[in-house]
Amino acid sequence: MDLVDLIQxxxxxxxEFLAWLWYKSEERGGSVDVPGRGDILVVFEKHMLLxxxxxxxxxxxICRGLQTELKEAKAGLGLAKKPEQARIRIAQGxxxxxxxxTAATFEFRNVRLPKTVDAADEGKDxxxxxxRILERIGLVEQLxxxxxxxxxxxxxxxxxxxWDEELIKVRAWIxxxxxxx
Numbered sequence: 001m002d003l004v005d006l007i008q009x010x011x012x013x014x015x016e017f018l019a020w021l022w023y024k025s026e027e028r029g030g031s032v033d034v035p036g037r038g039d040i041l042v043v044f045e046k047h048m049l050l051x052x053x054x055x056x057x058x059x060x061x062i063c064r065g066l067q068t069e070l071k072e073a074k075a076g077l078g079l080a081k082k083p084e085q086a087r088i089r090i091a092q093g094x095x096x097x098x099x100x101x102t103a104a105t106f107e108f109r110n111v112r113l114p115k116t117v118d119a120a121d122e123g124k125d126x127x128x129x130x131x132r133i134l135e136r137i138g139l140v141e142q143l144x145x146x147x148x149x150x151x152x153x154x155x156x157x158x159x160x161x162x163w164d165e166e167l168i169k170v171r172a173w174i175x176x177x178x179x180x181x
Contacts, residue, residue, distance in 0.1 A: 014102075017103065018103050019077060021154065023173045036149070040092045041096075042088060043089040045088065046087055048064075048083055060084065083103060085102050087100050090147070097139075099143065099147075113140065116135050
């Protein structure tokens with residue numbers, strides 16, 4: 001099995017993770033309690049890409065709106081559409097990050113790191129530049145660890161007996177936002 005086939009076969013896991021993370025972010029008003037780390041702010045923002053169908057019948061739908069206005073995306077989950085990409089804001093302590101996360105490959109796109117010291121406020125010498133670069137590398141690592149900890153939390157639940165109960169809660173959350181006419 002080549003890498004492309006493996007990604008296609010396992011993409012459901014990333015899609016389930018995004019749906020679950022969205023549920024967890026709304027369960028406690030944006031605060032997700034991560035074991036060993038404490039509360040992390042997780043907010044889904046203005047942009048989500050959903051997909052449905054398989055193979056040649058695969059279609060994608062982009063849903064946009066403010067964090068409270070992703071009603072179309074939530075309704076899409078109720079119609080078996082799966083989140084493939086989402087814009088997420090994550091914060092812990094004084095650091096706030098923003099990224100677009102792709103479900104199938106866990107690719108980070110459009111990453112915004114916390115504001116750091118500006119070159120105008122600090123020297124322009126090589127040592128100051130190196131310090132700013134190292135600080136930004138450290139922030140990327142921190143973001144990677146935050147997302148990794150959230151994914152480990154998901155996998156722990158997904159691979160245990162807790163999943164059946166969690167899935168009932170996720171489905172209830174999805175259907176609580178779907179308006180029936």
